[in-house]
Amino acid sequence: MALLDLLGFAIGALRGHRLRTALSVAGVAIGIASVLTLTALGEGARRYIVDEFAALGSNLIIVLPGKVETTGGVPFGGVTHDLTLEDHGALARLDRLRRTAPIVVATETLRFQGLGRAVPVLGTTAEYLEIRRLKLASGSFLPPGDSDRAGTEIVLGTRAAQELFRGENPLGQMVRVGPARFHVVGVLAPRGPSVLGFDLDEAAFVPVKTAMRLFNRTSLFRIVAEVRIFADMDQAKAEALALLKERHRAEDVTVYTQDAMVSSFSAILGALTLTLAGIASVSLVVAGVGIMNVMLVSVTERRAEIGLLKALGAAEPQILLAFLAEATILAALGGLLGLAVGAFGVRLLGLIYPDFPAAIPPWAVAASLSLSFLVGVGFGVWPARRATRLDPVAALARR
Amino acid sequence: MIGLQGVWRTYPMGEGVVHALRDVSLSIAAGEYVALIGPSGSGKSTLLHILGCLDRPTQGRYSFEGREVGSLPDGERSLLRRNRIGFVFQFFHLLPRLTAQGNVELPMLFGGIARDERRERATRALASVGLLPRAGHRPDQLSGGERQRAAIARAVVMNPAVLLADEPTGNLDRASAQEVMGVLEAMNRQGLTLVVVTHDPVLAGHAQRVVHLTDGALSGPPEVLTSTVEA
Ligand SMILES: Nc1ncnc2c1ncn2[C@@H]1O[C@H](COP(=O)(O)OP(=O)(O)O)[C@@H](O)[C@H]1O
Ligand SMILES: [Mg+2]
DSSP states (O other): OOHHHHHHHHHHHHHTTHHHHHHHHHHHHHHHHHHHHHHHHHHHHHHHHHHHHHHTOTTEEEEEESOOSSSSSOOOOOOOSOOOHHHHHHHHTOTTEEEEEEEEEEEEEEEETTEEEEEEEEEEOTHHHHHTTOOEEEEOOSOOSOTTOOOOEEEEOHHHHHHHHTTSOOTTOEEEETTEEEEEEEEEOOOOOOSSSSOGGGOEEEEHHHHHHHHTOSSOSEEEEEESSGGGHHHHHHHHHHHHHHHHTSOOEEEEEHHHHHHHHHHHHHHHHHHHHHHHHHHHHHHHHHHHHHHHHHHHHTHHHHHHHHHTTOOHHHHHHHHHHHHHHHHHHHHHHHHHHHHHHHHHHHHHOTTSOOOOOHHHHHHHHHHHHHHHHHHHHHHHHHHHHSOHHHHHSOO | OEEEEEEEEEEEETTEEEEEEEEEEEEEOTTOEEEEEOOTTSSHHHHHHHHTTSSOOSEEEEEETTEEOTTOOHHHHHHHHHHTEEEEOTTOOOOTTSOHHHHHHHHHHHTTOOHHHHHHHHHHHHHHTTOGGGTTOOGGGSOHHHHHHHHHHHHHTTOOSEEEEESTTTTSOHHHHHHHHHHHHHHHHTTOEEEEEESOHHHHTTSSEEEEEETTEEESOGGGTSOTTOO
8 A cells, every 4th residue: 555545545534533633733733832932942041141151252261269170160169379460461471362351359339429339349451341342331441551550440330320320420520439539430331131140230340459459359359361263262271271380380270261151051051941841742742642532532433444444455554554644644733733833932932022032943843843753653553553453343333 | 166164153142152153064156146144143244254254263164265264364364355355235334534436446545556547447346336427426425325336336346256245235225225236236247256145035036046044054955055056
């Protein structure tokens, strides 16, 4: 029996029971659509975060004081040597690094006239602006020059400026941080919430040397550096590590790339996506049981037909195939419909939240279509076997 | 062509058994026209099902075209049904979703015959039962007699050696019954072996030979039990 004839026969049988066919197709479609939508949401979350990091520059390396034994994670560990401004100066002379910026950070209260506000204050240098791709709303950033230069300039994040100055122009104004006085030279453009530990919109920036004295620190919090050529990331990282190892006579710093952080976040969120897809797959199992139910009813209702096919000389494998084909067609139709509905739903989501990069990943399309196929075959086998086992004499008898 | 020897068919029933057929021995020659008559429950359908390889004897031998077929595996028996045996039922058993043409094509579909040839052979079979004008009608658009003629076309479209009909006129009015019997007898005259189960002694009278069943056993004068035109 030719495959086309088999399919034709199966489709004919399905068309004979339109309502039943439509309902089980809908069951599979709902399952597939929910798998796709949830996967798209998970994938969207992953891409959102990865994009956030990429916006920070994926060609960054970050140096922390302290040695971390595990690799790939965000490092924590005990400090042995300080990470100093001299270390930063040495790193800055490395050829593969285009820009470097030292960072110290502390939460301090900014005061302007009667108002006070606690914000993260970053001590850094002019190059930080380019490295973090920050934009100015007005004024300028910290003045370029040696990291050893102390100064009294302060740059405010957009919200820090708003809340402290309430509409007044902050440029040129005096701001106090503890006992020290700073004059405002610039305000950053809004940046939106970030995946970093703190919100740059809320922060304030001062020269690193001044900050270390003010916060009473001997060690930097970290050094960020931008690698000249992306392909050189690994060498740059190794060179930085070797340089500091030599200077400290011990391997007591950790150098990691933004990439490592992105990929560990990406892995976590990828697992989340799979979990969502797994949960949604349960609805596919429900749809499969629905198909099985429909096929069992069909086998019971079509006893006479099966008996007749046997009397006409249809072999048992042919009857098995005919019923399996019906179940598979149901599932495949449901899969396609679910794909359409899922794609439509995700598109709709994209219209409502244009910033959220929800998208159905190609693997999810392939997986859900093959899953629906498996559901059809898997849940169709038992009813189909029942069909082949029917005794034709009993099936043909009118009882 | 057909030979039954000491065939029994029993069904377990509660503690004991029901004997649907008791020690039936019968031979039918190629081209013969045999009528099977007997009261309801006498085992006529059971006998026909065994002849048609839809059922197996509990005991005894069944040879078909010189081959012992009672104990063949299922796969070979379905090939026999497909290629050598045609069935006609009291309740037609046409698939309601298919047209007359589609129903006649059904055995060829499972027989793996190509589409064009299916069309052509179904058309010829429908013409031979005078149903060509109704080829595109579904069963619910056909009269009882037309339905049964479509079923006959379906039964002969694979060119079987024997046509087995179980009360083919049981659901028809007299005129349709005569039409249907006319078609069957015409096919017999062209050489098709015909076994018809019937209640109607008048119809049975048309047959070359009448076989009586009572309570699962053959009855009547012994000379009718074996054919005189043994092949
Ligand atoms: N599946 C079955 N189980 C039990 N008894 C059966 C079964 N099929 C037929 N019989 C019995 O076998 C006998 C013959 O039945 P059947 O061949 O249908 O008679 P007929 O066709 O002559 O009316 C009856 O007594 C019937 O009750
Ligand atoms: Mg009967």
